[in-house]
Amino acid sequence: MPVVELAEVTKVYENKVAVDHLSLSIEAGQMFGLLGPNGAGKTSSIRMMMGITMPDSGEVKIFGKPFERQSLERVGYLPEERGLYKKMKVVEQLVFFGELHGLTATEARKRAADWAERLQIAESLDKKTEELSKGMQQKIQFIASLLHDPSLIVMDEPFSGLDPVNATLLERTLIDLKDQGKAILFSTHRMDQVEKLCDSICLVNRGAAVLAGKVREIKSRYERNRVIVEFEGNAAFLNSNEIAESNNYSGHAEIRLKPHGDAQKLLHEAAAGATIYRFELVEPSLEEIFIQTVGGKSDA
Amino acid sequence: MRNIFLIAKREYLEQIRGRAFRMTTIGLPAVFAAVIAVSYLSSLGLGSGKHLAIAATDPALASEIKDRVVSKKDQKAIVDVIAPATAADRGRLLEQVRNKTIDGLFWIESPVGALPKATYFSKSSGDFVTTRRLKTALNDGLVNERLTTGGMQQEQADALVKGISINTLQVKVDGQLVKSSAEMSLWKGYVMAFLLSMTTIIYGMNVARSIIQEKTSRIFEVMLATAKPTDMLAGKLIGVGAVGMTQIAIWLVTAIVLFASPFAAALMSGDLSISFSWAEGVLFPVYFLLGFLLYSSLFAGLAATCETEQELQMYMPLAAAPTWLSFSMILLIVNDSNSPWSVAASLFPPTAPIIMFLRMASQTPPLWQFAASIGLMMLSIWATLWFSSKLYRVGILMYGKRATLPELLRWLRYS
Numbered sequence: 001m002p003v004v005e006l007a008e009v010t011k012v013y014e015n016k017v018a019v020d021h022l023s024l025s026i027e028a029g030q031m032f033g034l035l036g037p038n039g040a041g042k043t044s045s046i047r048m049m050m051g052i053t054m055p056d057s058g059e060v061k062i063f064g065k066p067f068e069r070q071s072l073e074r075v076g077y078l079p080e081e082r083g084l085y086k087k088m089k090v091v092e093q094l095v096f097f098g099e100l101h102g103l104t105a106t107e108a109r110k111r112a113a114d115w116a117e118r119l120q121i122a123e124s125l126d127k128k129t130e131e132l133s134k135g136m137q138q139k140i141q142f143i144a145s146l147l148h149d150p151s152l153i154v155m156d157e158p159f160s161g162l163d164p165v166n167a168t169l170l171e172r173t174l175i176d177l178k179d180q181g182k183a184i185l186f187s188t189h190r191m192d193q194v195e196k197l198c199d200s201i202c203l204v205n206r207g208a209a210v211l212a213g214k215v216r217e218i219k220s221r222y223e224r225n226r227v228i229v230e231f232e233g234n235a236a237f238l239n240s241n242e243i244a245e246s247n248n249y250s251g252h253a254e255i256r257l258k259p260h261g262d263a264q265k266l267l268h269e270a271a272a273g274a275t276i277y278r279f280e281l282v283e284p285s286l287e288e289i290f291i292q293t294v295g296g297k298s299d300a
Numbered sequence: 301m302r303n304i305f306l307i308a309k310r311e312y313l314e315q316i317r318g319r320a321f322r323m324t325t326i327g328l329p330a331v332f333a334a335v336i337a338v339s340y341l342s343s344l345g346l347g348s349g350k351h352l353a354i355a356a357t358d359p360a361l362a363s364e365i366k367d368r369v370v371s372k373k374d375q376k377a378i379v380d381v382i383a384p385a386t387a388a389d390r391g392r393l394l395e396q397v398r399n400k401t402i403d404g405l406f407w408i409e410s411p412v413g414a415l416p417k418a419t420y421f422s423k424s425s426g427d428f429v430t431t432r433r434l435k436t437a438l439n440d441g442l443v444n445e446r447l448t449t450g451g452m453q454q455e456q457a458d459a460l461v462k463g464i465s466i467n468t469l470q471v472k473v474d475g476q477l478v479k480s481s482a483e484m485s486l487w488k489g490y491v492m493a494f495l496l497s498m499t500t501i502i503y504g505m506n507v508a509r510s511i512i513q514e515k516t517s518r519i520f521e522v523m524l525a526t527a528k529p530t531d532m533l534a535g536k537l538i539g540v541g542a543v544g545m546t547q548i549a550i551w552l553v554t555a556i557v558l559f560a561s562p563f564a565a566a567l568m569s570g571d572l573s574i575s576f577s578w579a580e581g582v583l584f585p586v587y588f589l590l591g592f593l594l595y596s597s598l599f600a601g602l603a604a605t606c607e608t609e610q611e612l613q614m615y616m617p618l619a620a621a622p623t624w625l626s627f628s629m630i631l632l633i634v635n636d637s638n639s640p641w642s643v644a645a646s647l648f649p650p651t652a653p654i655i656m657f658l659r660m661a662s663q664t665p666p667l668w669q670f671a672a673s674i675g676l677m678m679l680s681i682w683a684t685l686w687f688s689s690k691l692y693r694v695g696i697l698m699y700g701k702r703a704t705l706p707e708l709l710r711w712l713r714y715s
Contacts, residue, residue: 072525081521083520
């Protein structure tokens with residue numbers, strides 16, 4: 001049973017179609033990436049999952065049932081527009097959010113301390129939120145969305161504004177949570193993170209899904225037309241009829257083959273005049289797929 | 301329900317711990333007491349200690365007037381009597397007024413067989429206190445002079461001039477007679493209505509400010525993932541309302557302690573008697589709560605449509621208009637608390653809390669009018685909450701630009 005399921009969901013604001021017949025589903029123990037350029041409809045889709053807005057048509061199901069507020073008790077949500085009560089102490093703030101999610105104050109306090117230890121902000125618990133840096137505040141928001149041990153975690157741009165060290169810390173935490181069987185959905189622009197973390201993705205553009213499925217499967221749908229060659233000797237093979245475009249950095253060449261270009265033939269041509277140390281047929285990165293799919297079609 | 305309680309508790313604790321709460325709890329009554337004290341003290345010394353000249357053709361009348369001007373109330377006054385005065389004296393004295401040697405000249409001519417004609421010359425046109433004092437002195441002096449020259453004993457004449465004071469007693473519903481003073485009733489009503497309007501508006505604005513701060517800090521979407529917008533609004537209103545009730549309770553307890561002290565004993569006797577009924581004690585928190593809910597639910601809806609506190613300030617005159625209207629009716633109400641205007645204003649929800657207290661200060665209105673005004677207020681609170689919760693639902697997630705009127709109307713149509 002999918003943890004989240006969107007079936008033909010549409011949302012229209014004024015005259016703009018924000019989400020256009022979008023369908024997707026996320027299973028337990030799966031990390032799902034919602035991708036798309038700015039204004040593609042990612043946040044609008046997430047807000048409908050969270051019951052903040054209602055779809056004009058289509059259906060949102062959470063834990064197998066049509067959306068109901070009670071389901072939110074098992075959902076952890078980190079919105080893109082996120083904030084904290086500035087005058088409150090961090091620990092009081094976390095206890096407040098924990099209590100709103102049904103925890104007792106004592107339990108919430110205990111979990112807040114454990115999470116603070118894990119995310120290396122234990123010394124900030126008794127500080128007022130306004131005294132903390134933006135990155136620290138983001139970690140607190142991250143904890144607030146996880147304190148009640150949700151089965152579904154929805155995060156809108158969770159890594160934006162974080163330094164690499166903290167981004168890695170949060171990535172590891174999400175992987176741990178996935179391993180515990182949680183369903184995780186996050187939206188991002190960072191393709192390297194999607195490639196590293198996600199099992200499945202949905203690429204939306206102008207409100208509609210343009211690419212969806214398991215990352216492996218999607219990548220396999222695209223031709224392996226990039227070749228990396230490390231060599232010594234004659235570089236004449238770079239003028240081969242199989243090549244559409246190439247860059248040679250003194251013995252390190254990055255090559256894009258023509259459609260239906262033959263890599264084996266190119267290898268023979270290269271080996272004829274040069275010593276080959278590496279010849280790798282590289283699959284396209286998600287970033288390339290993203291650019292290729294969305295191209296100049298985004299609204300951003 | 302649990303979420304409403306948690307949100308209310310958070311709001312309550314944050315505001316109670318804030319500096320603004322401490323400042324208004326101590327500051328507001330202090331400022332109010334200072335305003336009353338300053339206006340009372342300055343009225344005591346108003347128009348006293350002046351150097352006047354009384355010039356009259358009738359020396360007896362002039363001296364009579366002088367005795368009355370230099371009385372217990374104004375022992376510092378210096379009054380020169382020039383009688384019988386001539387036209388030359390008049391010119392000389394007017395010159396003294398012009399170069400400020402004296403503050404004023406009271407010129408009285410007494411033609412034979414007619415009433416005297418009096419003129420007061422001074423540099424200031426607005427010296428109404430001295431003018432009134434001279435007028436009373438002239439009239440009393442003239443009556444006294446005529447009575448005594450007509451053969452009446454001096455003591456009898458004095459008693460007649462002094463007049464007879466009226467003892468005012470208020471007949472309560474249960475037939476009890478209570479000593480009352482129209483002046484003190486006016487003051488009591490004014491103070492209670494003032495406190496009521498101040499607290500209602502201050503706490504209504506607190507709700508609005510708190511919503512704008514939350515909007516600025518982008519906390520709403522986090523909150524919406526756990527609580528319904530109506531729960532958030534209800535929690536906020538209850539939390540801030542409880543802060544207001546706490547403040548009123550502190551003021552009431554302080555007032556009771558002060559009134560129980562020997563200092564207040566003098567105030568509670570004689571002409572300065574003030575009595576507070578149980579009805580006033582119970583209805584004050586009730587009307588505060590209703591007024592607060594009415595105004596704060598309206599402010600909450602408006603605040604959700606604003607981006608900054610400055611934008612919210614634009615709505616302040618709108619919010620304060622019923623208060624101005626109520627206070628502009630104060631004399632009308634105290635003078636005749638049962639006139640159709642008074643009754644209508646005490647039933648009209650935006651003015652009801654203040655007007656009802658002004659009316660109660662002079663006479664307790666019938667029970668049905670309390671019931672009607674409370675009922676109407678509850679009805680209008682419900683309507684305002686419905687309207688505001690619609691604006692609130694949509695407005696809290698709108699960032700970046702101020703909503704236009706057509707947009708607001710569209711928000712109201714959203715579910």
